[in-house]
Amino acid sequence: MTEQTAIAVDLGGTRIKFGVVTAKGEISHEYILPTEAEQGPTHVIGQILAGIRHILKSNDRAAIKGVGLGMPGIVSLDGKTVSYPPNLPGWEVVRLNEQLASQCDLSIEIENDANVAALGEARFGAAIGEKSFLMITLGTGVGGGIILDGKIYRGLFGGAGEIGHVTVDYQGAKCNCGGTGCLEAYVGQKYLSKRTAEKIRRGAQSKIHDLVAGDYTKIEPLIISQAASAGDQFAIDVLRETGTIIGAAMATVLNLLDLRTIVVGGGVAAAGKILMDAIEQSARSRVISSIRPGVRIIPAMLGNRAGILGAASLIFQS
């Protein structure tokens, strides 16, 4: 019997990645198309279908169990409708499942990308064997996915897991979402870079200045991390404060949901050991004592395969 596979689709604001994935997580037939998001939903849906057709040409259709698709935005509980995906102009509310299914004779599962990343780590990555955990993705924004008893916890309308909009300081920085003192307003890549640049402009001494040759728009977590690794005290302090804040938000989740494990992925996580140590120390010091001994904060393992492997998990989970 032919091994069953899934077509995995990772829909982002600039690129759509495709792959054929086995139940064991082996990826073949990777393929990329530009999203061309500015041309609106009908065009983007056309791109998705073009990618799927391209894959079908060189694969045994009978072996394909279905198409798993991860994307930004809120996916309705029935998995059929996508609402307000950021970075996809003109989408608002799109009945994506129907539109894809009408032109492609395969079963289709759609899920939010942060949830997909969590599911991918659960099936193929850092969280194998973990029944319940939080996945936090520290990127341009801060995304989250909650896995409870092996399943994505989606909330009343599919929007759960917004750890980026957990309060860390009720009197704190304004957030893009309209809220105040959200985690994302401190540690989202853009905010982190901006806050760091401001501090240097205001006179903080740091190797970061030289590393970006005075162009503070180039400050990013990797640069801060590089300066910190070279012993730059300012950069070390920035990472420690960032870690303290992330750890506080994590403690909130662990206390509230009585969880123990958090998987950390995304670009900011690449800032390395100083940041991860600060996160762990902060979270551990803030959880209630019955939780403390079990706390595990572990780096994600799937890296840039998270989108594809997570999307494939949608097909293999049932």
Next chain:
Amino acid sequence: MTEQTAIAVDLGGTRIKFGVVTAKGEISHEYILPTEAEQGPTHVIGQILAGIRHILKSNDRAAIKGVGLGMPGIVSLDGKTVSYPPNLPGWEVVRLNEQLASQCDLSIEIENDANVAALGEARFGAAIGEKSFLMITLGTGVGGGIILDGKIYRGLFGGAGEIGHVTVDYQGAKCNCGGTGCLEAYVGQKYLSKRTAEKIRRGAQSKIHDLVAGDYTKIEPLIISQAASAGDQFAIDVLRETGTIIGAAMATVLNLLDLRTIVVGGGVAAAGKILMDAIEQSARSRVISSIRPGVRIIPAMLGNRAGILGAASLIFQS
């Protein structure tokens, strides 16, 4: 056929309340015994059994479906073991279910008191018809219970719902739990009273001074509320700040779990409209926009019957 009933037990640090409750929430045969907690778990278990026996004397045993018991502390997922209940010295870890069952031929369900209060509001109170919600109890401490799909969400080890230990300010006040900037460190009754007293001592002008005749140990939410209702600006500001902080913690939970409804109970909630308005305004302004239109923050309805009716719900839920 005789109407089925439950024996409900509400075990607190000073009193044990008992009642017979029908599936419709009618309470009869209320009875109270002192906990005499200082005499240790064996004595307290004896008091529980004495109360149950007292009730059985005047009730048809055949009609009794079981005993539901709510109490402080973490109740294990199997409902059999209770760990570290606050205000019950000497308990640490007690296999309570076994100890009660061995001396009383009835099925026994044990649950944490904050969870019990949430279940009670779901079945008999403010949250009838709500599938998923958070219950927050603003008392000496701050308790919480999460109901998801009609069931208590208990987490990995039964400790979920600790909204009192959600961070509201990562650089904030130290909390009794060892954490920093927990909600409870701002709005638990003791902290709230202490912080208010400190402000008056430092020179804030307020009617509260007269209401407690200069004895600041007597400051409690109801007094602050009374002063506020009489137009005292200091008291109004205290309640507004308290509401802002509570609302921030609520927004955290709504954003994280994609919920809409929060039921507010407990003594601090009795502080009334100024506080409730501030809570609602803060929570609403801080949730992400897709959640905002659905937010409902409603007062608990069961008052001091919450413990008994909630405990009875444990028996009628299956």
